[in-house]
Amino acid sequence: xxxxxxxxxxxxxxxxxxxxxxxxxxxxxxxxxxxxxxxxxxxxxxxxxxxxxxxxxxxxxxxxxxxxxxxxxxxxxxxxxxxxxxxxxxxxxxxxxxxxxxxxxxxxxxxxxxxxxxxxxxxxxxxxxxxxxxxxxxxxxxxxxxxxxxxxxxxxxxxxxxxxxxxxxxxxxxxxxxxxxxxxxxxxxxxxxxxxxxxxxxxxxxxxxxxxxxx
Amino acid sequence: xxxxxxxxxxxxxxxxxxxxxxxxxxxxxxxxxxxxxxxxxxxxxxxxxxxxxxxxxxxxxxxxxxxxxxxxxxxxxxxxxxxxxxxxxxxxxxxxxxxxxxxxxxxxxxxxxxxxxxxxxxxxxxxxxxxxxxxxxxxxxxxxxxxxxxxxxxxxxxxxxxxxxxxxxxxxxxxxxxxxxxxxxxxxxxxxxxxxxxxxxxxxxxxxxxxxxxxxxxxxxxxxxxxxxxxxxxxxxxxxxxxxxxxxxxxxxxxxxxxxxxxxxxxxxxxxxxxxxxxxxxxxxxxxxxxxxxxxxxxxxxxxxxxxxxxxxxxxxxxxxxxxxxxxxxxxxxxxxxxxxxxxxxxxxxxxxxxxxxxxxxxxxxxxxxxxxxxxxxxxxxxxxxxxxxxxxxxxxxxxxxxxxxxxxxxxxxxxxxxxxxxxxxxxxxxxxxxxxxxxxxxxxxxxxxxxxxxxxxxxxxxxxxxxxxxxxxxxxxxxxxxxxxxxxxxxxxxxxxxxxxxxxxxxxxxxxxxxxxxxxxxxxxxxxxxxxxxxxxxxxxx
Numbered sequence: 024x025x026x027x028x029x030x031x032x033x034x035x036x037x038x039x040x041x042x043x044x045x046x047x048x049x050x051x052x053x054x055x056x057x058x059x060x061x062x063x064x065x066x067x068x069x070x071x072x073x074x075x076x077x078x079x080x081x082x083x084x085x086x087x088x089x090x091x092x093x094x095x096x097x098x099x100x101x102x103x104x105x106x107x108x109x110x111x112x113x114x115x116x117x118x119x120x121x122x123x124x125x126x127x128x129x130x131x132x133x134x135x136x137x138x139x140x141x142x143x144x145x146x147x148x149x150x151x152x153x154x155x156x157x158x159x160x161x162x163x164x165x166x167x168x169x170x171x172x173x174x175x176x177x178x179x180x181x182x183x184x185x186x187x188x189x190x191x192x193x194x195x196x197x198x199x200x201x202x203x204x205x206x207x208x209x210x211x212x213x214x215x216x217x218x219x220x221x222x223x224x225x226x227x228x229x230x231x232x233x234x235x236x237x238x
Numbered sequence: 239x240x241x242x243x244x245x246x247x248x249x250x251x252x253x254x255x256x257x258x259x260x261x262x263x264x265x266x267x268x269x270x271x272x273x274x275x276x277x278x279x280x281x282x283x284x285x286x287x288x289x290x291x292x293x294x295x296x297x298x299x300x301x302x303x304x305x306x307x308x309x310x311x312x313x314x315x316x317x318x319x320x321x322x323x324x325x326x327x328x329x330x331x332x333x334x335x336x337x338x339x340x341x342x343x344x345x346x347x348x349x350x351x352x353x354x355x356x357x358x359x360x361x362x363x364x365x366x367x368x369x370x371x372x373x374x375x376x377x378x379x380x381x382x383x384x385x386x387x388x389x390x391x392x393x394x395x396x397x398x399x400x401x402x403x404x405x406x407x408x409x410x411x412x413x414x415x416x417x418x419x420x421x422x423x424x425x426x427x428x429x430x431x432x433x434x435x436x437x438x439x440x441x442x443x444x445x446x447x448x449x450x451x452x453x454x455x456x457x458x459x460x461x462x463x464x465x466x467x468x469x470x471x472x473x474x475x476x477x478x479x480x481x482x483x484x485x486x487x488x489x490x491x492x493x494x495x496x497x498x499x500x501x502x503x504x505x506x507x508x509x510x511x512x513x514x515x516x517x518x519x520x521x522x523x524x525x526x527x528x529x530x531x532x533x534x535x536x537x538x539x540x541x542x543x544x545x546x547x548x549x550x551x552x553x554x555x556x557x558x559x560x561x562x563x564x565x566x567x568x569x570x571x572x573x574x575x576x577x578x579x580x581x582x583x584x585x586x587x588x589x590x591x592x593x594x595x596x597x598x599x600x601x602x603x604x605x606x607x608x609x610x611x612x613x614x615x616x617x618x619x620x621x622x623x624x625x626x627x628x629x630x631x632x633x634x635x636x637x638x639x640x641x642x643x644x645x646x647x648x649x650x651x652x653x654x655x656x657x658x659x660x661x662x663x664x665x666x667x668x669x670x671x672x673x674x675x676x677x678x679x680x681x682x683x684x685x686x687x688x689x690x691x692x693x694x695x696x697x698x699x700x701x702x703x704x705x706x707x708x709x710x711x712x713x714x715x716x717x718x719x720x721x722x723x724x725x726x727x728x729x730x731x732x733x734x735x736x737x738x739x740x741x742x743x744x745x746x747x748x749x750x751x752x753x754x755x756x757x758x759x760x761x762x763x764x765x766x767x768x769x770x771x772x773x774x775x776x777x778x779x780x781x
Contacts, residue, residue: 033757034342034349034426044351044425051417051451059455062489063463066474069485077480151479152471167480170472174463 030206038205045208049215060178060223067171067230074164081157081168082235084149086140090232093136094224100129101221108214111207116197119210123194126217130187137180144169172231179227182220189213249656249735253753268353269756274338275654276360277330280367282723284326287374289716291319296678296709304696312695313380314396320383322374325405326367328639329497332504333415333450334363336646337443339654341419343747344437346428346765348757351421359414366408373400382693384494387475387486391467399468406461409454412500416450419443428746430765434528437745437769438521441528442507445535449496449503452539457493460486484549491542499538501635502602503531505642506573509595512649513577514770515743516592517584521770522576530569537566547618556615563613570606574599589741590664594645597672601637605630608683623693626686629679637675644671644722651726652736656753659729663721671718677711744770 035041071078107122148156149169157165193213196202202210254271264272294315298306307315338356342349350356373379379401381390390398423444427436464486466472473479475486514521521527543551543559551559577599586592608630611617621627651659681704686692690701697705739748750759 032353034347034351034353036762040425044421047424048352048417048421051420055413055417055451055455058452059459062456062459062492066485066489070482074480151473163480165480167473170474170479170481173470173472174466174474177466178459178462 042208045212046215049212053215053219056182056219056223060175063171063175063178064226064230067175070164070167070171071230071234074161074167077159077161077164078168079235080159080161081165081172082231082233084144084147085172085232085235086143087232089136089140090228093133094228096129096133096136097221097224100126100133101218103129104214104217108207108211111197111202111210112204114204116200116202119197119202120194123190123197127187127190127194130183130190130217134180134183134187137176141173144173175227175231179220179223182223186213186217186220189216250751250753250755252755253656253751254756255656255753257756266357268349268357270338270342270350270353270356271654271754271756271758273353273356273360274335277334277338277363280360280364281327281330281335284322284367285719288319288322288327289719291315291322292712293716295319296712298695299697299705300709302697302699302702302705304694307695309695310380313382313693314378316693317380317382318374318378321370321379321401321405324383324497324501324635325408326363326370328501328635329412330363330415331501331639331643332508332646333419333443333446333500334359334411336508336643336650337419337446337504338415340439340650340747341422341443342426343653343750343754343758344440344745345423345426345431346746346759346763347422347426348759348762350418351426352418355414356418359411359418362407362411362414366404366406366411369400369404369407373397373404376400384490385461385464385486386490387464387467387483388477391464391475391486392478399465402461402465406458406465409458409461412450413454416447416454419447420451423447428763428765431746434525435765435768436528437507438510438524438527438531439504439507442503442510442531445531446500446503448532448535449500449538453493453496453500456489457497460489460493463489484546484551487546487549488542491545492539495542495545496535496538498631498634499534501639502642503534505598505639505646506531508642508646508649509577509598510573511743511745512591512595512645513580514772515649515741516587516589516595517581518587518772519580519584519770520768520772522579522582523572524769526572527576530572533569534566537562537569541566541613544613544618547615548622560613560615564610567606567610570602574603574606588665590659590661590668591645591649593665593668593672594641594648597668597675598638598641598645601633601641601672601675605633605637608633621686623691624686625682625690625692628692629682629686632679632682637679641671644668647726648722649741650747651729652740653747653752653754655726655730655733656736657729657733658736658740659722659733660725663725667718667721667725670714670721674711674714674716674718678708678715679711681705681707681711744772 031038031041035044103122103125107119107126110118110122144150148154151166151170151173155162155166155169159165190213193210196209254269264276267273294307295312298304298312298315304312338350377397379394379396379398381394381396381398385398385402423440463474467475471479473481475481475483477483510521510527541559541563543555544563547556608626612621612627612630648659648664685701685704688701690697736752738751741748746763746765749763
C-alpha cells in the first residue's frame with residue numbers, strides 16, 4: 024500500500040477509479056483531436072470534389088515511394104508502442120524502455136523522411152505563395168491542393184513531434200522506475216495518443232497521395 | 239419572506255480560503271475552488287475592459303455624426319468589445335467560476351478528475367488574455383470578432399495575428415475545462431448519485447462540456463489556418479490562390495454558433511437551481527429539463543448556416559438550416575415552460591438570485607422569440623446585419639447568460655465566501671440591471687427593424703432618439719453592474735457569517751461548511767434521494 028500512496032492522487036477513491044479516469048480522459052481528448060483535424064478533412068473533401076482534376080494533378084507531384092515507406096514506418100511504430108504497453112503490463116522495465124526508444128526512433132525516421140519530402144517540394148516551387156510554379160491546366164487550384172497538403176501534414180508532423188517528446192518523458196519515468204504492473208496509466212495513455220496520430224496518417228496518405236494517377 | 243439565517247453562524251476554523259496564505263499558495267493551487275476564484279478575478283477584469291469598449295461605442299452613437307472616433311477607431315472598438323466579452327468573459331464565465339467551484343461539490347467529489355489540468359487551463363486563459371491585451375494596447379484589431387476572411391487574412395493592417403493567437407490559445411483552456419468536467423461527471427459521482435439524481439446544473443455543464451470539446455477544436459483549426467495564411471501564404475481561404483473565404487465562415491460558425499450555447503446552457507443550469515430553491519418546489523419535469531440541455535447541445539451543431547443566409551450558400555441549404563434553427567426553439571421553450579410551471583403554486587421568495595432568475599426567464603424568452611425572426615429566411619434578409627441582430631443576441635447573452643451568472647454568483651456567494659451579501663442592495667441592483675438592460679437593448683430592436691445597420695459610427699438623424707435611449711440605458715446598466723462589485727467586496731469583510739446552508743437549499747454543496755474545507759467533505763456523502771426534494775411527497779399531494 025505504500026506504493027499506492029505515491030501513485031494515487033488525493034481526489035480519487037482508488038487506483039481503479041484513477042485508471043478509468045485517465046483512459047477515459049485520453050479518449051475524450053482524442054475526440055477533440057478528431058474535430059481539430061476534422062475541420063481540415065472537411066475542407067479538403069469539399070475542394071477535392073469541386074476541383075477534382077487540379078487535385079489529382081497536384082497529387083501526381085507527391086512522392087508515392089517516400090509516402091509509402093513512411094506509412095510502413097508508422098505502422099511499425101504502432102506495433103512497438105503496443106509492445107511497450109504490453110511490457111509495462113508485465114512489469115518488464117528493460118523491455119519497456121527498449122520499445123519506447125524504438126518507437127521514438129521510428130517516429131523520428133518518419134519526421135526525417137517528411138523533411139526530405141518538404142525540401143523536394145520547396146525546390147520544385149510547389150510551396151504555395153508568390154514563388155509557386157505549376158505546369159498544368161489549373162495551377163491555381165493545384166496550389167490549393169498544396170495549401171492543404173502542407174497544412175494537414177504540417178499539423179500531423181507537429182503532433183508527431185509532441186508524441187516523440189511525450190515518449191521521451193515516459194522513457195525517463197520508466198528509467199526512474201516509476202511504473203509497475205499496477206500503475207502504468209501514463210504509458211497506456213501515451214500509447215493511445217501515439218496510435219491516434221498514426222491513424223491520422225493512415226487517412227492522410229490515401230487522401231493526399233493516392234488520389235493522383237501517378238502515371 | 240426572507241430566508242434569513244440564524245444570527246449565530248460561526249465560520250469554520252479551517253477552510254479552503256484560510257488553509258494557506260501567500261501568493262504562491264494561490265498561483266500553484268490545484269484546489270478547484272481556488273482556481274474558480276482565480277478565474278473569477280480574471281474574467282471580472284476582462285468584463286470591465288469589455289465594458290469600457292461598450293461605453294465608447296454607446297458614447298459615439300449618442301449623436302448621428304461620427305464625431306467622437308474615426309470610423310477606423312470605431313471598428314476597433316466594437317471588435318475588441320466583441321472579442322473580450324465573448325471569448326474572455328462569456329465563454330468562461332459560469333463554467334470556469336461557478337462550474338469549477340460547484341461541479342465537484344455537487345457530485346460529492348473531493349476535486350475535479352484532473353486538478354493540475356484545471357490549473358493549466360487558467361494559465362492558458364491568462365496567456366491568451368495577455369496576447370489579446372498586447373494586441374489591444376499595441377493598436378487594436380478591426381476585423382469584427384468574427385475574423386471574416388479575406389479581410390482578416392489579407393487586408394487588415396491591424397493586429398489580427400496577436401488577437402488570433404490569443405483566441406487560439408484561449409480555446410485550449412475552454413477545451414480543458416470541458417474535458418475535465420466530462421471525466422469528473424462520468425467517473426467521480428458520490429455513491430448513490432445516479433445520472434437522474436444529478437442537479438440540473440450538472441446536466442447543463444455536461445452539455446456545455448460536450449460543445450466545448452467538439453466545437454472549440456474546429457474554431458482552433460480555422461483560426462490556425464488564418465494564421466498560416468498570414469504567415470506562410472497558403473491560400474485555403476484566399477480566392478487569389480484558389481481558396482474560398484466562405485469556407486472560413488463555415489468553420490467559424492460551426493464553433494461559434496454552438497458557442498452561444500456554451501454561454502447560455504450553464505446559465506440555464508443556474509436558473510434551474512435557483513428557481514427550485516426559491517419556489518420551495520421540485521423541478522417540474524426533471525428529465526425534460528435535463529434532456530433539453532443535451533438536445534440544445536446537439537441541435538446547436540446543425541444550425542450554423544443561419545449566420546450565412548446571405549453569404550452565397552445555396553437556397554436549399556438555407557432552407558434546411560432555417561428549419562433546424564426553428565427546432566432549437568423547442569428544447570429552449572421546454573425549459574422556460576418548466577421553470578414557470580415549477581414556480582406555479584410554489585412558495586416563491588423574492589431574494590436577489592430569484593429576481594435575476596425571473597429576469598432571465600423574461601429576457602431569454604424575448605431573445606429566443608426574436609431569434610425565430612432571424613431564422614426565417616425572408617425576414618432575415620431584411621434584418622441581417624442590422625441592430626435587430628445586435629439586440630437579439632444581447633438579449634440572449636446579457637439578458638440571459640449574464641443575468642444567470644449574476645444570479646448564480648449571488649446564490650452561491652455564501653458558499654464561496656462564507657458570508658452573506660446585503661440583500662437589500664442586491665435586490666436594488668438586480669432591478670436596476672433589469673431596467674437598464676431593457677432601456678439599452680429594446681430600442682435596438684426598433685432601430686434594426688427600421689433599418690439601422692450595425693458596425694457604423696454614424697447614422698441618419700431620425701434614429702437619434704432611440705439611440706439616446708439606448709445610451710441612457712447603458713449608463714443605468716453600468717451603475718447596476720458597479721453596485722454588486724462594491725457590496726460583494728464589502729461583504730467579504732463585513733457580511734454576516736452565512737452558515738452552511740443559508741437558503742435551506744437541497745444539493746450536496748450545501749451539506750458542507752461555508753466556506754468548504756479543501757477537500758470539500760469530511761466524508762464522501764451518500765445520496766439517497768432525487769434532486770430538489772424540497773418537500774418530500776409534495777409532488778404526490780399535488781397530483
